[in-house]
Amino acid sequence: MGAGLAGITSAWALAKRGWQIDLLDRRTEMAREGSGNALGILMPRISLGKNAETSFYNAAYLKALHECKVLKEKYPDFLWQQDGVLQIATSERIKKQMRQLDCNSDFARVLSPEASNAQAGVAINRASFYFPLAGYLSPRALCRHLIDEIAGQIKVHLNTRVEHLSQKDSTWSLWNQDGTCILKSETVILANAAQVRTFKETRWVSLDVARGQTTLVTATPRSKKISCAICFEGYILPEVKGQHLVGASFMRGDHNTEIREEEHLKNIHKLSNLFPDCFDFEIKNLKGHAALRATTPDRMPLVGPVADLDFFKTHYHELHHGKTNRDYPSARHLKGLYLNTGHGARGLCSSFLSAEVLAAQICNETLPVSETTREALDPSRFLIRDLKAGKYRKK
Numbered sequence: 001m002g003a004g005l006a007g008i009t010s011a012w013a014l015a016k017r018g019w020q021i022d023l024l025d026r027r028t029e030m031a032r033e034g035s036g037n038a039l040g041i042l043m044p045r046i047s048l049g050k051n052a053e054t055s056f057y058n059a060a061y062l063k064a065l066h067e068c069k070v071l072k073e074k075y076p077d078f079l080w081q082q083d084g085v086l087q088i089a090t091s092e093r094i095k096k097q098m099r100q101l102d103c104n105s106d107f108a109r110v111l112s113p114e115a116s117n118a119q120a121g122v123a124i125n126r127a128s129f130y131f132p133l134a135g136y137l138s139p140r141a142l143c144r145h146l147i148d149e150i151a152g153q154i155k156v157h158l159n160t161r162v163e164h165l166s167q168k169d170s171t172w173s174l175w176n177q178d179g180t181c182i183l184k185s186e187t188v189i190l191a192n193a194a195q196v197r198t199f200k201e202t203r204w205v206s207l208d209v210a211r212g213q214t215t216l217v218t219a220t221p222r223s224k225k226i227s228c229a230i231c232f233e234g235y236i237l238p239e240v241k242g243q244h245l246v247g248a249s250f251m252r253g254d255h256n257t258e259i260r261e262e263e264h265l266k267n268i269h270k271l272s273n274l275f276p277d278c279f280d281f282e283i284k285n286l287k288g289h290a291a292l293r294a295t296t297p298d299r300m301p302l303v304g305p306v307a308d309l310d311f312f313k314t315h316y317h318e319l320h321h322g323k324t325n326r327d328y329p330s331a332r333h334l335k336g337l338y339l340n341t342g343h344g345a346r347g348l349c350s351s352f353l354s355a356e357v358l359a360a361q362i363c364n365e366t367l368p369v370s371e372t373t374r375e376a377l378d379p380s381r382f383l384i385r386d387l388k389a390g391k392y393r394k395k
């Protein structure tokens with residue numbers, strides 16, 4: 001459920017394993033919400049820790065690069081520009097990463113202000129991280145090509161909103177708002193971003209939203225010299241068809257998806273601080289895209305089976321008393337129901353590997369990530385945290 005990056009990569013990963021897929025979306029076209037931006041950046045997520053988050057995002061980045069390369073070879077018109085990405089040192093956190101990160105130079109390089117200017121094609125006069133293998137792509141084109149890849153094994157049901165689920169024996173039924181059963185299946189993946197919380201089976205899931213809006217800015221002869229994606233407090237992409245995509249606002253907890261003039265102005269303001277002489281801003285009739293990112297408290301996606309809430313509450317409530325070493329029974333899940341959501345601001349990086357992890361779990365294969373990383377993706381991690389905090393304490 002959900003024809004965005006998470007749902008489509010999940011469908012693709014299972015179809016490669018021989019499955020037949022029904023893909024459902026409430027919209028009349030695929031990739032119209034979080035994945036509906038004209039262009040997005042595929043870049044690594046830098047972190048200094050040696051933990052599951054770092055291993056997941058590093059592996060996810062390499063996996064996404066690989067899959068984009070394969071698709072580009074097969075579909076030469078696929079808009080995937082691998083020109084590298086510059087991340088200007090705008091915060092103490094990034095400056096610290098620059099001092100301490102020790103990695104292969106294909107992954108990340110630290111550039112002086114002069115070298116940054118040369119790489120950017122325009123003057124930015126600041127030190128930056130440069131990610132030579134990163135770039136920008138069209139998320140919608142990516143989704144379309146993945147669907148083309150599995151055309152014989154997928155049926156796409158658009159304009160199909162799932163209102164609720166029910167399970168009888170081992171079969172799930174998906175229902176619309178008129179009480180009509182849309183379809184039945186033994187295996188269901190909820191990849192409908194933050195909307196997973198509308199179902200009673202997954203209402204407990206820890207997800208929030210962060211609204212984002214991008215703005216299209218008309219290119220000028222000076223701005224056309226921008227030769228790679230540049231991230232600062234926002235980001236700007238090189239000119240495509242006479243326009244630059246500038247992003248993006250980040251409004252935590254804001255569920256509205258109307259285009260807002262003031263957010264266009266904020267995007268432009270950040271841009272003009274960095275490039276005071278590059279653009280002739282036409283403030284009228286600005287265009288862009290606004291949508292919601294589904295975010296998690298620890299910035300890792302939620303990928304895996306859905307916990308049986310009653311079972312967890314009954315058998316693990318003692319966790320609240322600090323009894324973490326007790327011999328607890330193995331976790332029980334709702335058979336056949338899975339989640340793939342919470343990709344936040346990095347869905348282009350995280351989707352492919354997440355889909356691969358999920359497909360391997362569903363098919364009982366060896367996982368492509370370590371057990372620690374699987375646990376760090378497990379949707380029930382926040383349920384355990386809540387049980388420890390006494391949220392589900394017995395009255």
Ligand SMILES: Cc1cc2nc3c(=O)[nH]c(=O)nc-3n(C[C@H](O)[C@H](O)[C@H](O)COP(=O)(O)OP(=O)(O)OC[C@H]3O[C@@H](n4cnc5c(N)ncnc54)[C@H](O)[C@@H]3O)c2cc1C
Pocket residue numbers: 001002003004005006007024025026027030031032033034035036037039040041042160161162163191192193195211212213214247248249289290291292293294340341342343344345346347348349
């Ligand atoms: C402004 C903005 C800029 C971004 N820029 C970048 C970027 O540069 N790089 C990057 O990596 N990431 C970026 N992201 C984040 C990235 O786009 C997301 O992480 C990714 O698109 C999430 O994909 P998804 O499939 O989980 O969600 P979505 O694309 O939102 O897909 C969920 C789908 O579920 C459907 N749905 C919901 N409820 C139901 C229901 N009840 N029944 C049926 N269908 C339903 C929706 O219609 C939707 O199509 C950006 C996000 C925003 C908003």
